[in-house]
Amino acid sequence: MPEISNPLRTAVPRVSIVIPAKNEARNLEVMLPQLPPVHQVVLVDGHSVDDTVATARRVMPSIEIIEQTRSGKGNALACGFAAVTGDVIVTFDADGSADPSEIPAFVDALLAGADFAKGTRFCAGGGSKDITLSRHLGNFALNALANLLFNTHYTDLCYGYNAFWTSVVPSFDLPDNSLPKAEDGHTYWGDGFEIETVLDCRVTSAKLRVAEVPSVEQRRIFGQSNLHAMRDGFRVLETILMECPRVLAHANAVSAHPAHSIVEHADPTARRSA
Structure with missing residues (x-):
């Protein structure tokens, strides 16, 4: 695919944080005040039966709350993406597992030339205080399979902490949330x-x-x-x-048209994944 061009990719992008949540009232009370000042925070409620919505509004009066149209984390994210008004989207879990202080590093990676900044727990500087040995081994094996099939170099296929330019959302080709x-x-x-693995695969097929x-x-x-390993x-x-x-169909199409190749990342210290 040709390089995506977007005139809104400014030096000071407006950041929108999308948070899917279902019955996370206690976690939101702790997590929301830790978020840095951004253009927009969108909470997508998954039909919670606790005080998720009321707590979010009390703790962060400026938060935008929408209800997802169906069920599942993927649908929640798609609904959130549709509500975004910023230039950059950060996907952020409501359970407190994501560190808000890392958001600037994701945005910096985009400003350095990436279309998609992919969080990874399994490279220098990364880590996990939560993952079990069985999940770690499973992730390693699944990573190896995906990299072999797709000719990529991902180190963390199943992590949901990511950031990307809003302009690339159509490349994800997610189900219509109005269905x-x-x-x-x-x-x-x-x-x-x-959804996390789907996004990685769609990013790869789009040659972002x-x-x-x-x-x-x-x-x-x-x-x-x-989670269940x-x-x-x-x-x-x-x-x-x-x-x-x-992924393979798009790879073959790119091979047939070499001009539509991926642009090397501008930052030599960053790991390229596609």
Whole structure:
């Protein structure tokens, strides 16, 4: 694909933070005050039954709150992206696992020339206070498979802390968030927890410029994680295999048209992922 051009890529971009949340009232009370001043904070509520919405409004009166149209983290993010008015989008978890002080590093990577700044726990400067050995090994194996199939060099395929220019959102080709829930209970591909891997695959197929940004994952503050190593590992594997034809088709198209090649990242210290 040709390089994406956007005249709104300014030296001082307006940053929008998108936070999907479901029953995260206690965590939001701690996390929201730690966010740096930005252009916009969008909380996408996943039909919470606790005080998530009321707490967010009390702690941050300027926050914009929308309700997701279906269910799943992917749908929540898509709804949030549609509400963004800034130049840069930061995806941020509501459970306290993401460190707000790292946001400037993500924005700096974009200003240095990346289209997509991908957080990684598994490079110098990164880490995790929460990941288990089984999840770490599974992530390593899934990373290796994706890199082998897609000719990439990702170090952290399943991490949801990312930032990107708003102009690249159409490249993600996510399900239309105006579509109603399927009567038979069918879930649209990209609506669920596979979203992080879907985004990585779509970024790769679109030949966007990617910079990996070291990130230290914190422990969830309150509540129990919904992650399940075996179930989620198989979901990521399914995602890699489902997305493989798209990635390879775009790779072949680029090979046939060498002029549509990826532009090298301007920062030699940043890891390129695609």
